[in-house]
Amino acid sequence: MILIKRWIQNWRFAIKDFLSCLGFLWLITEIISYFFSSVSERLNLPLIFWCILGSSFLYAIFKNYPKSSHSIKIRDRDSCIELKIGDAFNVKGSQIVPFNNYFDTSLNGNVKEAKSIQNKLIKDYFNNDSKQLDDKIKEKINIRDTPFEIGKVIEIEKQKKKLFKNKIKRFYLLVNSKKQKNDRVKSSIDDFMLSLNGLWEFLSSDSSKDESIVIPLINAQHGRNPELTREIIIKQIIDTFIDTSKYKAICEKLIIVIHPSDLKKGNLKFDELIKYQLFQCKNYKSIEFNPKPEGKEIEPSEVSKIKN
Numbered sequence: 001m002i003l004i005k006r007w008i009q010n011w012r013f014a015i016k017d018f019l020s021c022l023g024f025l026w027l028i029t030e031i032i033s034y035f036f037s038s039v040s041e042r043l044n045l046p047l048i049f050w051c052i053l054g055s056s057f058l059y060a061i062f063k064n065y066p067k068s069s070h071s072i073k074i075r076d077r078d079s080c081i082e083l084k085i086g087d088a089f090n091v092k093g094s095q096i097v098p099f100n101n102y103f104d105t106s107l108n109g110n111v112k113e114a115k116s117i118q119n120k121l122i123k124d125y126f127n128n129d130s131k132q133l134d135d136k137i138k139e140k141i142n143i144r145d146t147p148f149e150i151g152k153v154i155e156i157e158k159q160k161k162k163l164f165k166n167k168i169k170r171f172y173l174l175v176n177s178k179k180q181k182n183d184r185v186k187s188s189i190d191d192f193m194l195s196l197n198g199l200w201e202f203l204s205s206d207s208s209k210d211e212s213i214v215i216p217l218i219n220a221q222h223g224r225n226p227e228l229t230r231e232i233i234i235k236q237i238i239d240t241f242i243d244t245s246k247y248k249a250i251c252e253k254l255i256i257v258i259h260p261s262d263l264k265k266g267n268l269k270f271d272e273l274i275k276y277q278l279f280q281c282k283n284y285k286s287i288e289f290n291p292k293p294e295g296k297e298i299e300p301s302e303v304s305k306i307k308n
Contacts, residue, residue, distance in 0.1 A: 018060035025052040070274045071253070074281045079245050081238060081254050083277055085270065088257040089120055093212030094170040096199065097121050098219070100179040101147040103137050103154070105130040108183040117216050121171065125158045137173070148175050150191045151198020155207055170208065174199050176218050189228050192219040196240045204248035212253045217262050230266030231273070234258070238277060242284050 029048060071082035088095060097117050105111060111119050111130065126132040137143070140154045152175040160167050176195035177187040187195075195218065203213065217233050234256060241254050258268065 014060045014064040017063050018056050021056040021059045022052060025055060067270065067274070070277065072278055072281045074242055074245055075284065076286070077245050079241075079250065079252060079254065081241065081256065081277060081281060083234075083270070083273055084255055084257050085260060085263060086257055087259065088117065088214050088216045089124060091212075091214045091255055091257055093214040093253070093255055094172060094210045095121075096172050096174055096213065096215040096218065098176045098195075098216075099173045100177045100185045101150065101152075101175050102179045103141070103143065103146070103148070103173065103175075104179055104183075105133045105137070107179070107185070110183055114221075116221065125160055125169070125171075147179070149198075150175055150178075150187075150194040151196075151201075153199060153202040153207075170210065172199070172203070172207065172213075174218065187219050187225075189225060192228060192233070193236070193240075195219070196237065197244075200240060200244040200248075200250055203250045204244065210251050212255055213251045214255045214257055216257050216259070220262060220266075230258075230262050230268060234268075234273060235276060238280050242280055246284070246286055 029052065068086065069082060069084040071080055073080040084091060095117075099118065100107070105118070105122065111122070122128060122130050122133055126136075136156050136158070137154060140156060141148075154173040155170065156173065157168055157170050160169060174195055175198075176191060177185040178191065180186055203210075215237060217230055219228060220230050220233055237254075237256055241250065244250060258270075262268070263270065
């Protein structure tokens with residue numbers, strides 16, 4: 001339904017492409033008829049007209065069919081960013097899963113009732129048993145050290161049976177929110193930015209190296225901050241990833257997955273997000289500083305190059 005709605009939104013471009021193709025094909029037909037009259041006499045013009053009409057219609061449909069993914073390489077880097085509409089758990093790659101600062105997998109039953117990435121992790125990989133996930137987390141950290149700081153990341157792996165073989169998937173549990181006394185979670189814009197910075201730092205220095213990292217729209221559901229919209233979340237993920245990638249290697253591909261429900265709730269225009277993605281990946285500013293000579297007193301660094 002959302003796909004049809006997105007296609008209908010492009011109706012102006014579809015009509016324009018339809019008329020352009022129709023006019024071009026009919027012009028070719030008229031040229032053939034004028035210069036090759038013997039050929040045109042043997043042609044079935046009504047049939048040709050309907051063929052041209054159908055071809056133009058199909059051309060307009062396929063050209064304006066809504067994209068569900070778009071990938072582009074970051075300028076002068078080996079990394080790329082992909083925007084994708086779908087379910088994050090159906091995308092190949094290591095998965096980012098947002099958590100509260102206590103790594104509480106139940107929240108007194110609230111997690112089980114919520115339609116969240118965390119709940120899907122427990123259902124799909126831990127047999128709908130949060131205690132199994134608790135045990136996995138306790139292998140990595142001392143749970144007595146709670147609460148953990150925003151940006152803390154735990155790396156875990158879990159097998160899942162798929163047809164006739166076991167598939168191992170890696171998860172990065174990211175602290176991006178704070179647990180409240182009512183067993184709900186809350187996060188601010190600062191928490192969102194700190195969690196992203198902590199995530200990129202961990203992935204670039206402390207994690208196993210991954211070809212693809214899959215990140216959903218973290219902080220979109222429980223932030224309760226009207227200024228932190230889904231569009232801002234996507235753009236900040238893109239910007240901070242590019243900014244860190246200028247100096248550190250994080251992964252070969254970052255896949256930002258937008259669930260169809262987020263597309264609708266956030267009134268997101270996927271084509272506009274692609275334009276932003278393209279511009280940022282190609283036009284980010286890179287600043288290089290001259291190295292400081294040894295033995296000299298401390299002075300401000302001098303810029304050697306700025307690349308737009």
